[in-house]
Amino acid sequence: MKKKLLLIFLVAVVLQSSAQPAFVKDSLDAYINEGLKQWNIPGLAIAIIKDGKTVVMKGYGYRDVKTKQPVDENTLFMIASNSKLFTGTALAKLEFDKKLSLDDKITKYFPGYSVYDSATTNLLTIKDMLGHHLGTKTFQGDFTFWNASLSRQQIMEKMKLLKPAGSFRQSYGYCNSCFLTAGEVIPVVSGISWEEYIQQNILSPLNMTNTYPLSAGISQRTNVSKPYTTAFSGTLTELPYDQVDNLAPAGSIVSSVKDVAKWLSMQLDSGKFEGRQVLPWSVIQRTRDANTLISTRKNRLYPSHFTTYGLGVFETDYSGRQIFWHTGGADGFVTNTCFVPEEKLAITILTNNDNQNFFEALRYQVLDAYLNRPFIDRSQEQLKFFTAENDEVLNTVKSLKARVKANKPELPLNAYIGNYSNTLYGAISVEAKGKNLVVQFKGHRDLTASLQYMDNGEWLLSYSNPAFGIFPLKFKIQNDKVVSTDIKVNDFLEYDPYTFVKN
Structure with missing residues (x-):
């Protein structure tokens, strides 16, 4: 009898093992290690859940390139916009508890709240905010809000200055400040902050003991990854940690693949x-x-035909299955979560270089393996597009730097010095530093930018935080006086430049 039971057990183990695709069993390690080299990624952590079991949970590479400390399943990363589904879930639970309705108007909870258009203000619901329905462009306002010294309330107040480029409820524009606003309904109806509600109702019940709703103090935590980028320089550069707790409902959670796997397991098991x-x-x-x-x-690259958005999660078809997913991007980190309930499959991938798309190529590679699709090297497929685009940026930066040749600007330096303002952002100042200029961004913590004159009225703008980028800048001059200037930041933060008028 014992021998028979042992045989049954061994057969079960073999069947469980054989249920995993060959790519996952035999090629995953080599594929990831090669990808880290090709995409210049210091470290990566991955977890795969299948049929109620965690079949892969592992770290690769380094969380700190100087100390060579390795990434493991407990290494912390900023998961950024993967926080959004936590916010959507919290609000859906409050609706279930009859504390609110997702169709409630935002002005029910914030009577003085307004957006650019008064008609939109009167119609905006919680569900609109969670669905990115405002009509603004993707990331609009984020240069003002991201890493800023503004409070959550101040961000909400500034949203009335976001002029929509599209139509309310007809144009999709990914909106972090909208998610913040929806999340701030939580303390109004529950009596506790967003972070306390998330902790008490989601993180603690899931035993996510190594997950933190806020990013404050991240650098002091043990086993935490450092953030890196290769953008604008081509070389791996360490970045400061983002401070985005003022946008917490949109993207402040810090976690590890071991903990995110618990969240995804709950998604696969109907709560x-x-x-x-x-x-x-x-x-x-x-x-x-x-x-x-x-x-x-x-989709031109993948077998999908539609994409929708729920309450903090994207949905698409993929090879005949219903896929739920989201990505998250903070300076120095890009991450993803994905779950396929029909296949009892979930994937999460956390990485510490924000200038790469391997984290998404790997997700699709794993999906392809489990859905029995013919093998296509997704990393190589995407690397060729990335390399072409990245080389173009690097060549542009190189050509800009080559134009710094001690030329004299159109006007004396003191003509450029002074205070400037933008209606949304607020104040900046331009000061002299030797033969160059320095921009002080009053709305941010410790953010500056150097201005080196090139030629033809253009200056080279280089931010003190490398994540913000390197761009040309030109002052508008009328009657030998500086009138204004347009300032650009990395598209990772916001697409359109800001016009600052000299006071």
Whole structure:
């Protein structure tokens, strides 16, 4: 009898092992290690859940390139916008508890709140905010809000200055300040802050003991990855940690793949974790209901035909399956989460270089393996596009730097010195530093930029935080007086430049 039971056990183990695709069993380590080299990524952590079991949970490379401290399953990363589904889930639970309705107007909770258009103000609901329905451009306002010294309330007040480029409820524009606003309804109806609600109702019940709702103090935590980029320089550069707790409901959570795997396991088990019903199934369903139609066009690289957005999660078809996913980008970090309930499959990948797309190529490679798709090297497929675009940026920066040749600007330095302002951002100042100029950004903590004159009225703008980028800048001059200037930041933060008028 014992021999028979042992045989059954061994057969079960073999069947469980054989259920994993050959790519995952035999090639995953080599694929990831090669990808880290090709994409210049210091470290990566991955977890794969299949059929109720964590089949992969592992770290690769380094969390700190100087000390060579390795990444493991407990290494902390900023998961950025992967925080959004936590916010959407919290609000869906509050609706389930009859504390609010997602169709409630925002002005019900914030009577003095307004956006650019008064008609939109009167119609805006919590669900609109969670669906990016405002009509603004993707990332609009983020240069003003991201890493800024503004409070959550001050950000909400400034949203009335965001002039929409599109139409309310008709144009999709990814909006971090909208998610902040929706998240700030939580303390109004629950009596506790967003971070306390997330901790008490999601993180603690899931035993996510190595997850932190806020990014404050991240540098002092043990086993935490440092953030890096290769943007604008081509070489791996360490960045300061983002300070985005003022946008917390949109992207402040810090976690590890071991903890994110618990969150994803709950997603696959209809709100249950380790046999306990952590969240009602109807709450989980509510977060996945399509709230925003983004696209109904076939993807040129992947077998998908539509993309929608729920309450903090994207949804698409992929090889005939329903895929839920999100990515997260903070300076120095890009991450993803993905779950396929029909396949009882979930994936999370956390990385510490923000200038790469291997983290997404790897996700699709794992999906392809489990969905029995023919092998296509997704990393190589995307690397050729990335390399061409990245080389163009690096060549542009190189050519700009080559134009710094001790030429004299059009006007004496003191003509440029002074205070400037932008209606949304607020104040900056331009000061002299030797033969160059320095910009002080009053709305940010310790952010400056140097200005070196090139030629033809253009200056080389280089931010003190490398994540913000390197760009040409030109002052508008009328009657031998400086009138204004346009200032650009990395598209990773915001796409459009800001016009600052000299006071």
